[in-house]
Amino acid sequence: GAVVSQHPSWVICKSGTSVKIECRSLDFQATTMFWYRQFPKQSLMLMATSNEGSKATYEQGVEKDKFLINHASLTLSTLTVTSAHPEDSSFYICSASTRGGTGQYFGPGTRLTVT
Amino acid sequence: GQNIDQPTEMTATEGAIVQINCTYQTSGFNGLFWYQQHAGEAPTFLSYNVLDGLEEKGRFSSFLSRSKGYSYLLLKELQMKDSASYLCAVRTPADYKLSFGAGTTVTVRA
Numbered sequence: 001g002a003v004v005s006q007h008p009s010w011v012i013c014k015s016g017t018s019v020k021i022e023c024r025s026l027d028f029q030a031t032t033m034f035w036y037r038q039f040p041k042q043s044l045m046l047m048a049t050s051n052e053g054s055k056a057t058y059e060q061g062v063e064k065d066k067f068l069i070n071h072a073s074l075t076l077s078t079l080t081v082t083s084a085h086p087e088d089s090s091f092y093i094c095s096a097s098t099r100g101g102t103g104q105y106f107g108p109g110t111r112l113t114v115t
Numbered sequence: 116g117q118n119i120d121q122p123t124e125m126t127a128t129e130g131a132i133v134q135i136n137c138t139y140q141t142s143g144f145n146g147l148f149w150y151q152q153h154a155g156e157a158p159t160f161l162s163y164n165v166l167d168g169l170e171e172k173g174r175f176s177s178f179l180s181r182s183k184g185y186s187y188l189l190l191k192e193l194q195m196k197d198s199a200s201y202l203c204a205v206r207t208p209a210d211y212k213l214s215f216g217a218g219t220t221v222t223v224r225a
Contacts, residue, residue, distance in 0.1 A: 032211060043202060043215045044158070057210075093157050097211060103148055104213060106157040 006107035020080045023094030029074035030096035038091040084114045117141045117214035126222045135188045137203035145208035152200045198223045
């Protein structure tokens, strides 16, 4: 149980275009979903927290107009990187949790490369 | 802010034991997690401590002392496949967020 999927697993896009990443909890309802970014040889940095049906809460320094998050249901959250630039190239990981649960369940990650 | 410290790298021999320490100073505490992450992959859950003491799960054990803001992950009978990055993370009660340490890269040598 507690499986989280992400799609796509990798994507290459041109500078200036937008990319959408989906995060799904497959066998449970996720009260909260988290989006992280990880640069090579660095740890996970939380970008935003997303609760179903409400606006995402962004961490300091993360542009909410650039990284659009939608959490329309208890099993799906999406992250859209708008007007992507090469510096947005990174490994994006989502996780999902239930209120009071013992932890966060991570998706397999999406590697974004912006050329 | 949250401050979580762990060593950057550790090397050990196959079959040996390695202990990865983690110290933390956070605004609130609602559990400490250890994750394993292989290169290019997402983290996988290893252990969870919320009360003081030792939690044992097969070859992996994790210890917590809340008064000292200290935890360690003990890896026994090391195997080559244990070569990975190990992340210490603390959850804060107000928002259930996880704050991660920078990770410890463990290299297991034959």
